[in-house]
Amino acid sequence: MAENEKIIEIEVLRYRPEQDKEPVLQTYKVPFTDDMSVLQGLQYIKDYLDGTVSFRWSCRMAICGSCGMMIDGKPKLSCKTFLRDYYPGGLRVEALAHLPIERDLVVDATDFVTKLESIKPYIIPKEPRALEQGEYLQTPQQRDMYEQFSSCINCMLCYAACPQYGLNPKFTGPGILALMHRYNADSRDGGQAERNELGYADEGYWGCTAVGYCSEVCPKGVDPANAINQNKMNSAINYFTRFVTPGGAGK
Amino acid sequence: MKRSNEPIFWSLFGAGGMLAALIGPALVFITGIAVPFGFVFSPDTMSYAHMLAFSQSWAGKVFVLAVIALFLWHAAHRIHILLHDFGVHAVTAVRVLCYGGAFAGTVIAAYTLLMIKA
Ligand code: SF4
Numbered sequence: 497m498a499e500n501e502k503i504i505e506i507e508v509l510r511y512r513p514e515q516d517k518e519p520v521l522q523t524y525k526v527p528f529t530d531d532m533s534v535l536q537g538l539q540y541i542k543d544y545l546d547g548t549v550s551f552r553w554s555c556r557m558a559i560c561g562s563c564g565m566m567i568d569g570k571p572k573l574s575c576k577t578f579l580r581d582y583y584p585g586g587l588r589v590e591a592l593a594h595l596p597i598e599r600d601l602v603v604d605a606t607d608f609v610t611k612l613e614s615i616k617p618y619i620i621p622k623e624p625r626a627l628e629q630g631e632y633l634q635t636p637q638q639r640d641m642y643e644q645f646s647s648c649i650n651c652m653l654c655y656a657a658c659p660q661y662g663l664n665p666k667f668t669g670p671g672i673l674a675l676m677h678r679y680n681a682d683s684r685d686g687g688q689a690e691r692n693e694l695g696y697a698d699e700g701y702w703g704c705t706a707v708g709y710c711s712e713v714c715p716k717g718v719d720p721a722n723a724i725n726q727n728k729m730n731s732a733i734n735y736f737t738r739f740v741t742p743g744g745a746g747k
Numbered sequence: 748m749k750r751s752n753e754p755i756f757w758s759l760f761g762a763g764g765m766l767a768a769l770i771g772p773a774l775v776f777i778t779g780i781a782v783p784f785g786f787v788f789s790p791d792t793m794s795y796a797h798m799l800a801f802s803q804s805w806a807g808k809v810f811v812l813a814v815i816a817l818f819l820w821h822a823a824h825r826i827h828i829l830l831h832d833f834g835v836h837a838v839t840a841v842r843v844l845c846y847g848g849a850f851a852g853t854v855i856a857a858y859t860l861l862m863i864k865a
């Protein structure tokens with residue numbers, strides 16, 4: 497470590513199911529340099545101070561989406577957040593809000609993954625297509641309809657931000673509804689009717705009360721609140737026109 | 748999954764919000780400031796006779812009803828959602844109070860307007 501190294505206090509929310517009845521805070525003094533992320537601070541703790549601290553990470557560059565945690569109460573990627581921004585004060589890191597803690601900063605993502613699978617997050621062709629017919633063509637305008645929503649890295653920060661998901665975990669939630677829109681809005685896709693059965697339910701778009709914090713915390717510039725709002729409009733139009741448009745009735 | 752009936756309330760909410768944004772401030776200015784202080788409009792613009800004449804025409808009735816009812820539905824939905832966000836989850840009671848209030852206001856306004864004969 498360099499001569500001019502500084503020390504910052506990191507409070508970590510610990511939960512070891514075999515010994516803790518409920519989560520407890522533990523403080524570590526961590527030497528750091530200005531280029532160190534919060535994730536690197538945690539790695540320092542694990543390597544030099546306390547090998548029992550558990551947290552997820554992989555890419556260290558805001559791409560894999562595994563290092564999300566509450567940093568001073570805000571959902572953030574720990575690899576994209578810097579210790580220097582909290583100095584000379586300290587910081588507190590906790591497991592993502594609204595999700596069950598598995599151990600320390602590791603949350604159980606089962607609910608998210610199950611929901612993600614349920615929306616068929618892949619292109620469902622409008623009609624069967626033979627190889628000879630070649631590739632699908634798409635104009636830049638058509639691509640713009642969904643592009644930002646395809647940037648989601650499944651980090652679940654928006655789930656920790658969403659008060660509706662916190663109140664009622666049956667709500668599909670911001671990130672997955674944004675991904676649903678990503679496929680529905682793709683000109684190559686024909687799966688809207690299948691997906692919107694969930695979208696048009698209370699657990700779908702209508703579980704949202706337009707708080708908008710999801711869009712604020714997203715590290716990839718996805719705007720789930722916007723995706724949901726657009727679809728509330730579609731859903732409302734469908735609600736009132738379903739009996740006069742062919743095939744609009746659904747369930 | 749059951750289709751949500753939320754579109755009904757959301758559409759009324761949206762229509763009320765749109766109307767409020769378009770004419771709300773203008774209405775406050777006209778009825779609350781301009782007319783009473785007599786600038787732009789003469790102070791008797793909203794006299795009983797004028798207002799009666801206004802609500803005797805069908806266009807006037809529709810306008811008054813739209814302003815009262817849609818504003819009420821907008822407020823009802825907003826308050827309902829706000830209470831939910833703040834953790835008040837007596838869902839049925841809150842719904843009955845909010846939407847029931849808006850419904851009652853709409854019926855009373857419509858009835859009163861219909862009773863105003865030309
Ligand atoms: S929408 Fe943004 S915040 Fe939500 S899971 Fe995807 S990348 Fe994360």
Ligand code: FES
Pocket residue numbers: 553554555556557558559560561562563564573574575576
């Ligand atoms: S470690 Fe991959 S997003 Fe942070």
